[in-house]
Amino acid sequence: MxxxxxxxxxxxxxxxxxxxxxxxxxxxxxxxxxxxxxxxxxxxxxxxxxxxxxxxxxxxxxxxxxxxxxxxxxxxxxxxxxxxxxxxxxxxxxxxxxxxxxxxxxxxxxxxxxxxxxxxxxxxxxxxxxxxxxxxxxxxxxxxxxxxxxxxxxxxxxxxxxxxxxxxxxxxxxxxxxxxxxxxxxxxxxxxxxxxxxxxxxxxxxxxxxxxxxxIGLPTAGACERILTDTVMALAAVFPRIKNIVEDREFQQAIQHSVGLDARRIRKSVLAACARDKRTALDPGRLTAADILASVEQASRTSYGVRR
Ligand SMILES: Nc1ncnc2c1ncn2[C@@H]1O[C@H](COP(=O)(O)OP(=O)(O)OP(=O)(O)O)[C@@H](O)[C@H]1O
Ligand SMILES: [Mg+2]
Known part of the structure; x- marks a missing residue:
């Protein structure tokens, strides 16, 4: 190859x-x-x-x-x-x-x-x-x-x-x-x-x-916060409207729910949050902290996000 x-x-x-x-x-x-x-x-x-x-x-x-x-x-x-x-x-x-x-x-x-x-x-x-x-x-x-x-x-x-x-x-x-x-x-x-x-x-x-x-274990709670924030900020560099969602209460809850997931899954959960409905997929600037929370919760419930 x-x-x-x-x-x-x-x-x-x-x-x-x-x-x-x-x-x-x-x-x-x-x-x-x-x-x-x-x-x-x-x-x-x-x-x-x-x-x-x-x-x-x-x-x-x-x-x-x-x-x-x-x-x-x-x-x-x-x-x-x-x-x-x-x-x-x-x-x-x-x-x-x-x-x-x-x-x-x-x-x-x-x-x-x-x-x-x-x-x-x-x-x-x-x-x-x-x-x-x-x-x-x-x-x-x-x-x-x-x-x-x-x-x-x-x-x-x-x-x-x-x-x-x-x-x-x-x-x-x-x-x-x-x-x-x-x-x-x-x-x-x-x-x-x-x-x-x-x-x-x-x-x-x-x-x-x-x-x-x-x-190299699963991310600690502190690392989960940094990974989620870093991923949102990468999106915010393109869609500046979303940069403030890291201050929302739901974002803090998303951090708690991400503990136990691997880092790749945490980053993917933010991306998946942009695909929860067609309008956000068309304009990711509409992303909310609630979308991220729902996406992280789903990942932690399903088999691919199973807590190890
Ligand atoms: N600790 C981390 N912090 C931030 N992002 C991470 C971390 N670990 C993985 N990622 C994200 O996941 C992607 C894949 O990571 P990588 O391929 O290095 O993991 P891996 O441990 O080698 O996985 P695998 O065991 O499946 O090969 C990275 O490009 C990054 O986006
Ligand atoms: Mg690898």
């Missing part, structure tokens, strides 16, 4: 290989915007950035036997909590923060493209990607690799059932772990940022290799 977006990429940084969804140089403006758009408690962002920076400052200077960095940060949490956006944003913020190590490269792996390869092929595909593509890019200078939905690549071998997960998956996980060990030993300026919805589906040996595992 070819990269979907990113029209302004520098051709020198494009990696055309199976399993590579995106490649570019860092920092990248659109990634920095993602980092800012994701609302999580500040200590979470601080920890992530500090760990990523440390990977490039301390790790190259220490012997591996004394400091067994693997260069892996793992983000886990429910769907729609900002893991993929944070991973991309973190890559860019890290490159922006460290300015003395030359140009940073970025690769995003699409694990499904590897795992769905014909039986017996995924092991080779993974090996090719990590041992050749990633290794080559890492030899050129600092490299950050995002492994989105990593449970596809490093499936828990202990949980494989024979009919659903053939031996091939088992071998692919073994191959990933072996390659990661080799890469970690050879390239201290390499950082993997992995994400997963299913911490329990990831192989324990992979989780154990992570230098930091950060649980």
């Amino acid at each position: 070819k990269p979907l977006h990113f029209p302004d990429r520098d051709p020198d940084y494009v990696v055309d290989a199976k399993g590579v969804l995106d490649s570019r140089k860092l920092p990248d403006q659109s990634f920095l915007e993602l980092w800012d758009a994701i609302i999580v408690d500040q200590p979470v962002k601080d920890r992530l950035l500090a760990q990523a920076v440390l990977n490039f400052t301390l790790r190259p200077k220490l012997k591996r036997s004394a400091a067994p960095f693997h260069g892996i940060i793992l983000l886990v949490g429910p769907p729609g909590t900002g893991k993929t956006s944070l991973a991309r944003g973190l890559a860019s913020r890290t490159a922006e923060t460290i300015r003395d190590q030359g140009k940073f490269r970025y690769i995003e792996v699409e694990p499904h493209a590897l795992a769905s390869a014909a039986l017996g092929k995924s092991q080779q595909a993974v090996r090719h990607l990590l041992a050749e593509v990633v290794a080559e890019q890492a030899s050129l200078g600092p490299l950050i690799v995002v492994l989105d939905e990593v449970e596809t690549l490093a499936a828990d071998r202990a949980k494989l059932s024979l009919e659903a997960n053939p031996v091939d998956v088992h071998r692919a996980t073994d191959a990933v772990l072996a390659q990661l060990d080799q890469l970690a030993a050879q390239y201290p300026q390499l950082l993997f940022i992995a994400t997963s919805n299913f911490e329990n589906a990831i192989d324990a040996a992979f989780v154990s290799r992570a230098d930091l595992v950060e649980d």
Whole structure:
């Protein structure tokens, strides 16, 4: 599958290989915007950035036997909590923060493209990607690799059932772990940022290799308020009439009802509120706090907004 977006990429940084969804140089403006758009408690962002920076400052200077960095940060949490956006944003913020190590490269792996390869092929595909593509890019200078939905690549071998997960998956996980060990030993300026919805589906040996595992939970009440307000303000930038609805009583109630929903659903509830009737859809400037409250209530009642 070819990269979907990113029209302004520098051709020198494009990696055309199976399993590579995106490649570019860092920092990248659109990634920095993602980092800012994701609302999580500040200590979470601080920890992530500090760990990523440390990977490039301390790790190259220490012997591996004394400091067994693997260069892996793992983000886990429910769907729609900002893991993929944070991973991309973190890559860019890290490159922006460290300015003395030359140009940073970025690769995003699409694990499904590897795992769905014909039986017996995924092991080779993974090996090719990590041992050749990633290794080559890492030899050129600092490299950050995002492994989105990593449970596809490093499936828990202990949980494989024979009919659903053939031996091939088992071998692919073994191959990933072996390659990661080799890469970690050879390239201290390499950082993997992995994400997963299913911490329990990831192989324990992979989780154990992570230098930091950060649980990105559902938004707190404070975060819900910021996410709802931010989404309304984005609409108000186009339809200024609605900017005052954040002061309405119903808006405060909507905040309370949004606790327990994921962040993506909260943003979508505001959009869905514009589609509650045809007139508001024709002119979203008619949106009211009551519309948002009704939409959030509906999301929290229905199965797709089920409280986890
Ligand atoms: N914490 C958050 N704060 C604000 N917006 C968020 C947050 N999390 C998610 N969103 C919104 O949801 C969109 C999707 O987020 P993203 O794809 O990063 O989530 P994810 O955790 O990777 O989801 P999935 O597990 O389904 O892959 C973002 O572009 C943003 O609009
Ligand atoms: Mg994701």
